[in-house]
Amino acid sequence: MLTATMFEYEFMRTAFVAGGLVAIVAGSVGFFLVLRNLTFAGHALSHVGFAGATGAVLIGTPPLWGLVAFTLAAALAMGLLGDRLRGRDVAVGIVLSLALGLGVLFLYLYSTHATHATAILFGNVLGVDQETLWALLGLTAIGLCSLAAISRPLLFATLAPELAEAKGVSLRLVSVLFLAIVAIAVAEAVQVVGVLLVFALMVGPAATSLRLTSRLGWGIGLAVGIALVATWLGIALAYFTDLPTTFWIVVLCCAAYFASLVRRAARPATVE
Amino acid sequence: MFAIELDRVTLARGERTVLSDVTFAIRRGEFVGVFGPNGAGKTTLLHAILGLLRASAGEIKVHGARPTRGNREAGYLPQHRASIADLRLRGRDFVACALHGERWGLPLTGGEGRQEVERAIATVEAQALATRPLCELSGGERQRLLLAQALLGKPSLLLLDEPLLSLDPHFQQTTVALVKRIQQDEGITVLFTAHEVNPLLGAMDRVLYLGHGHAALGAVDEVIEGGVLSRLYGTTVEVLRVNDRVVVVSGHGPVEADAHRHDV
Numbered sequence: 001m002l003t004a005t006m007f008e009y010e011f012m013r014t015a016f017v018a019g020g021l022v023a024i025v026a027g028s029v030g031f032f033l034v035l036r037n038l039t040f041a042g043h044a045l046s047h048v049g050f051a052g053a054t055g056a057v058l059i060g061t062p063p064l065w066g067l068v069a070f071t072l073a074a075a076l077a078m079g080l081l082g083d084r085l086r087g088r089d090v091a092v093g094i095v096l097s098l099a100l101g102l103g104v105l106f107l108y109l110y111s112t113h114a115t116h117a118t119a120i121l122f123g124n125v126l127g128v129d130q131e132t133l134w135a136l137l138g139l140t141a142i143g144l145c146s147l148a149a150i151s152r153p154l155l156f157a158t159l160a161p162e163l164a165e166a167k168g169v170s171l172r173l174v175s176v177l178f179l180a181i182v183a184i185a186v187a188e189a190v191q192v193v194g195v196l197l198v199f200a201l202m203v204g205p206a207a208t209s210l211r212l213t214s215r216l217g218w219g220i221g222l223a224v225g226i227a228l229v230a231t232w233l234g235i236a237l238a239y240f241t242d243l244p245t246t247f248w249i250v251v252l253c254c255a256a257y258f259a260s261l262v263r264r265a266a267r268p269a270t271v272e
Numbered sequence: 273m274f275a276i277e278l279d280r281v282t283l284a285r286g287e288r289t290v291l292s293d294v295t296f297a298i299r300r301g302e303f304v305g306v307f308g309p310n311g312a313g314k315t316t317l318l319h320a321i322l323g324l325l326r327a328s329a330g331e332i333k334v335h336g337a338r339p340t341r342g343n344r345e346a347g348y349l350p351q352h353r354a355s356i357a358d359l360r361l362r363g364r365d366f367v368a369c370a371l372h373g374e375r376w377g378l379p380l381t382g383g384e385g386r387q388e389v390e391r392a393i394a395t396v397e398a399q400a401l402a403t404r405p406l407c408e409l410s411g412g413e414r415q416r417l418l419l420a421q422a423l424l425g426k427p428s429l430l431l432l433d434e435p436l437l438s439l440d441p442h443f444q445q446t447t448v449a450l451v452k453r454i455q456q457d458e459g460i461t462v463l464f465t466a467h468e469v470n471p472l473l474g475a476m477d478r479v480l481y482l483g484h485g486h487a488a489l490g491a492v493d494e495v496i497e498g499g500v501l502s503r504l505y506g507t508t509v510e511v512l513r514v515n516d517r518v519v520v521v522s523g524h525g526p527v528e529a530d531a532h533r534h535d536v
Contacts, residue, residue: 156373162350168342
């Protein structure tokens with residue numbers, strides 16, 4: 001059977017494991033990202049990551065580490081600036097453009113490896129090597145453990161910030177820690193869908209889940225589930241159709257979101 | 273025994289002095305309505321009691337001790353709230369996020385925690401709202417869930433910042449009646465800030481009126497009175513009583529016209 005032959009290739013097995021690790025982090029972190037109305041921050045971090053990834057290629061280190069370094073630094077800066085960043089979309093956008101511009105420069109300086117550019121911009125989960133897989137495993141473990149550790153005050157600070165502050169939660173600390181976790185998730189997600197499409201994998205499943213369930217636990221579970229299904233099914237569909245994996249993953253994430261819109265629209269809110 | 277004591281307290285927001293040299297004491301179990309024009313320091317006072325703001329002079333005592341952030345004896349309903357109106361999250365999970373939300377770790381409530389959440393929800397008579405998504409609730413219904421959050425952990429002091437804001441008169445009355453019942457059943461102290469005196473007339477034990485850096489605490493008739501309010505507003509103010517309702521007017525007409533509304 002065709003499905004069986006798919007797993008005979010090592011790069012396919014690696015892709016499924018890598019995609020799974022990334023989907024779990026992207027879905028769960030994305031859930032809080034959407035809940036906190038921070039989706040633009042996630043988008044911004046991935047663009048800053050582009051400069052990091054291309055810079056890493058230039059100095060001969062794996063792009064993933066450049067990504068992690070740049071997204072983490074940007075996340076800390078955003079977290080520390082905090083409220084002063086509110087309504088500064090123009091400033092953030094300019095910094096993003098600068099990061100992309102730098103990325104272009106780094107690529108130019110390292111012109112022999114133009115393939116890197118496509119992989120960083122649009123992802124290449126089929127090209128994940130053993131070393132990157134271990135790195136993803138480590139980052140997933142760190143990301144999930146940190147998210148678990150802060151999820152309680154994070155939720156409190158998100159849903160009832162003033163009360164949380166009165167109860168002794170440091171909103172600033174929670175915000176910085178969460179953005180650092182987002183940075184890790186973004187760096188991981190770039191391996192699968194690339195800098196330009198991180199938004200789809202992190203926000204699509206989470207936004208879908210938030211529209212479908214009213215329970216918190218189920219919401220996080222559903223976001224992770226949708227991200228996993230979209231990633232795995234996307235890789236499989238790419239194998240059978242010979243179309244890019246990123247295309248399929250993004251299509252599936254977006255389809256899930258549109259389906260949730262249609263479902264809600266078809267069933268008008270009941271007045272009890 | 274006093275719940276809250278202020279001894280010659282001055283409170284400032286940045287450069288601006290909001291209350292200066294204010295002294296009063298609120299007894300345990302009292303229901304105190306807190307009034308005053310915008311910027312008179314109602315929220316600032318609550319923040320100081322919660323330990324979010326230090327007095328620049330004088331001494332504040334809450335249950336005989338200096339106010340500390342994270343005081344478990346104090347329940348709080350803030351005026352500025354996160355925009356939860358478009359969330360599909362159900363009421364119970366929203367209330368539960370405030371239960372020991374300051375602790376690290378996973379947001380699991382456990383058996384005892386679940387009971388406490390159910391108790392708080394039952395106290396505000398919101399059982400029917402617990403399973404409904406926030407986005408399908410009215411403003412008054414969401415307000416009741418916020419009150420349930422404030423009641424988690426059985427506080428003996430309840431600080432409610434403008435809970436009547438943007439509620440229609442019917443919901444205003446039910447909210448006041450609800451808070452009054454909780455105050456009497458559980459014997460807790462309530463500080464209830466509001467823009468209008470009338471909805472609270474039957475419920476308040478005493479009135480705390482803030483204005484121009486000063487404060488006046490006393491029975492309704494002693495404080496809602498021309499002389500006292502003229503001093504607090506810094507302009508001639510008259511108090512009219514019409515059918516058990518109070519209308520506060522200045523030389524230019526009802527004072528609510530420029531500062532806030534008293535009669536709806």
